[in-house]
Amino acid sequence: EIVLTQSPGTLSLSPGERATLSCRASQSVSSSYLAWYQQKPGQAPRLLIYGASSRATGIPDRFSGSGSGTDFTLTISRLEPEDFAVYYCQQYGSSRITFGPGTKVDIK
Amino acid sequence: EVQLVESGGGLVKPGRSLRLSCTASGFTFGDYAMSWFRQAPGKGLEWVGFIRSKAYGGTTEYAASVKGRFTISRDDSKSIAYLQMNSLKTEDTAVYYCTRWYGDYGFDYWGQGTLVTVSS
Numbered sequence: 496e497i498v499l500t501q502s503p504g505t506l507s508l509s510p511g512e513r514a515t516l517s518c519r520a521s522q523s524v525s526s527s528y529l530a531w532y533q534q535k536p537g538q539a540p541r542l543l544i545y546g547a548s549s550r551a552t553g554i555p556d557r558f559s560g561s562g563s564g565t566d567f568t569l570t571i572s573r574l575e576p577e578d579f580a581v582y583y584c585q586q587y588g589s590s591r592i593t594f595g596p597g598t599k600v601d602i603k
Numbered sequence: 604e605v606q607l608v609e610s611g612g613g614l615v616k617p618g619r620s621l622r623l624s625c626t627a628s629g630f631t632f633g634d635y636a637m638s639w640f641r642q643a644p645g646k647g648l649e650w651v652g653f654i655r656s657k658a659y660g661g662t663t664e665y666a667a668s669v670k671g672r673f674t675i676s677r678d679d680s681k682s683i684a685y686l687q688m689n690s691l692k693t694e695d696t697a698v699y700y701c702t703r704w705y706g707d708y709g710f711d712y713w714g715q716g717t718l719v720t721v722s723s
Contacts, residue, residue: 496667530709532648539700539716540648545709552711583648587709590664592638592650 497522497586499595507603514571516598518584523564525588531560531569534597535580543582544569574600605629605712609701612717619691623717625684625701633657633679636704639686641697642716649697651675653704654684669695691721 498521508514518529527547532540542551544560547567557572571578579602584595611623625637638653652665654675663675674687684701698716705711 526707528707534648539713541713542709542711545711546707549708551709585648585710587704591666592653594648594650597647 496591497524497589497593499584499586499593501582501584501595501598503598504596505599505601507601508574509603510574510576512574514569514574514578514600516569516571516582516584516600518562518567518569518595520565520567520586524567524586527563528586528588529560529562529567530585530587531558532583532585533578533580534583540583571600605703607701607703607712607714609699609714609717612699612719614720614722615691616723617691617693617721620687620689621691621719622688623686623699623701623719625686625714627682627684627703630703632677632682636706637675637677637684638702638704638710639675639684640700640702640710641695641719642700643694643697646697651686651699688719691719693721695719696721 500519502517529547531544534540548560559570561568581597581599583597606628608626615621636655639651652675654663672690676685700716701714702710703712
């Protein structure tokens with residue numbers, strides 16, 4: 496099973512600032528099958544990024560993903576008030592799908 | 604518009620069974636794999652299992668934590684995916700989400716979730 500580690504656990508930033516979230520895998524993620532999700536309290540997760548760097552339908556271009564192999568990054572170029580949430584990375588390249596523990600982005 | 608609606612959650616005693624349903628609309632259900640995820644109160648996301656489309660054999664895969672107790676099935680004629688949960692444990696308490704798996708494009712649509720509470 497591929498174990499995903501996310502850092503930092505919590506990121507305290509102000510609106511307008513840049514957020515950089517990291518996701519590291521215990522082994523190489525097949526074909527960059529790495530996704531990022533945003534989750535707000537009481538809501539289902541929302542797909543932001545798939546294939547490590549492709550934005551899902553309707554996702555603003557301030558969200559970008561990068562990386563390959565075992566190291567991946569989600570960047571939010573300028574935080575909007577609605578971006579304060581928990582972000583999870585997920586690998587779906589193996590038949591045992593796994594998530595990272597999440598990074599909470601909160602308001603400083 | 605794609606919609607996924609879970610139902611069947613509730614309070615159940617340890618050792619008992621429960622079946623969740625995921626009713627889909629807005630897309631050709633039979634063309635997609637479907638997956639179930641869960642989230643225990645205050646915790647992160649956990650994959651439960653998935654079922655491939657009939658074109659890929661309709662086979663299933665499960666997380667180790669539920670293998671042998673949970674079964675995923677599908678009725679393409681009704682556009683419904685099921686999660687049969689047997690021998691429930693207190694640690695199965697969670698919100699259960701149904702999702703559409705769009706292959707390389709990830710899990711692009713999620714239901715609103717249904718809460719399953721396992722308690723005596």
